[in-house]
Amino acid sequence: MPAQRLNVADLAWATELLEAALADYPLWAYLRAVAPGLSVAWLLRGLLRFGLRYGAVYASPERTALALWLPGRVRATLGRLLRAGLLPGAAWRLGIAGYQRLQTWLMATGWLHQHSAPLPHQRLLVLAVHPAARGRGVGRRLLLATLAARQATRQPCYTATAEAAQLPFFQRLGFRVVGHCPVDAAAPTLMDWALVRYATT
Numbered sequence: 001m002p003a004q005r006l007n008v009a010d011l012a013w014a015t016e017l018l019e020a021a022l023a024d025y026p027l028w029a030y031l032r033a034v035a036p037g038l039s040v041a042w043l044l045r046g047l048l049r050f051g052l053r054y055g056a057v058y059a060s061p062e063r064t065a066l067a068l069w070l071p072g073r074v075r076a077t078l079g080r081l082l083r084a085g086l087l088p089g090a091a092w093r094l095g096i097a098g099y100q101r102l103q104t105w106l107m108a109t110g111w112l113h114q115h116s117a118p119l120p121h122q123r124l125l126v127l128a129v130h131p132a133a134r135g136r137g138v139g140r141r142l143l144l145a146t147l148a149a150r151q152a153t154r155q156p157c158y159t160a161t162a163e164a165a166q167l168p169f170f171q172r173l174g175f176r177v178v179g180h181c182p183v184d185a186a187a188p189t190l191m192d193w194a195l196v197r198y199a200t201t
Contacts, residue, residue: 003058003067003145011048014059017066018044021128026162027105030187035098042093051125058146064133065142069150072121072158075110101184108183109160109192116179116194117158122150124159143173151199160194170195 006014019041022028032038048068051057055070091099117123124146129139150157159170167177175195183190 002061002141003149004061006048006052006057006059006066008049008052010057010059011045011052013063014048014057014066015041015045017059017063017130018048018126018128021066021130022126023131026190030105030183030190031094031098031101033187034101035094038094038098042089047126055123055125058142060138060142062133062138065129065138066126067124067128067142067146068126069146070123070125072117072119072123072155074123104184108181112160112179112181112192112194113158116160116196118156118196121155121196122153122157124150124157127159139169140173147173147197151197154199156196156198158194158196160192162190162192164191164193167193167195170197173197174200 022040022044028038028040031040048057051068051070054074055068058067058069059065090102094102113123124143127139127143147157157175159175161167161170162183171177175197177193178196179194180191182188183192
């Protein structure tokens with residue numbers, strides 16, 4: 001498989017990769033509108049810890065792409081978020097308005113997941129490619145390799161994105177758009193799209 005499974009020892013470089021790959025992700029602009037100057041490294045590090053603890057994180061051999069998978073049954077409960085280090089200090093780092101926006105984002109994406117994903121399923125929470133490696137098929141190869149591993153159970157795979165430009169990429173790899181929802185009335189252009197890929201026979 002052209003992918004390596006990561007562990008806690010990989011947190012430092014994997015966080016740097018995510019920070020570079022997701023620098024323009026819509027969530028950050030949404031949060032920074034009320035929390036200017038926000039650094040998201042702590043949030044990405046907590047996200048990786050969550051993936052390592054409750055799912056699996058894979059990287060391409062050259063460490064330029066990363067995929068974070070979770071079993072579909074895993075939910076972001078308070079206890080799990082605390083154990084992954086995502087909640088301590090979040091309100092302090094984001095401020096009250098920023099923390100409320102993060103909660104709004106999580107509720108919207110959680111609602112979309114709940115209403116769009118078949119059960120049981122595997123969930124691709126993150127697929128990220130370093131900007132310098134884009135356009136070379138690195139993300140496609142990593143996704144296909146990890147799909148093969150995750151769909152060995154014959155379960156469908158679910159993912160979601162807030163970037164409309166990513167939809168054709170996923171659709172070319174067999175995902176279908178199955179739903180979408182606005183994230184916040186205060187940011188009417190911010191949408192989240194749900195996609196599902198069924199296991200091939």
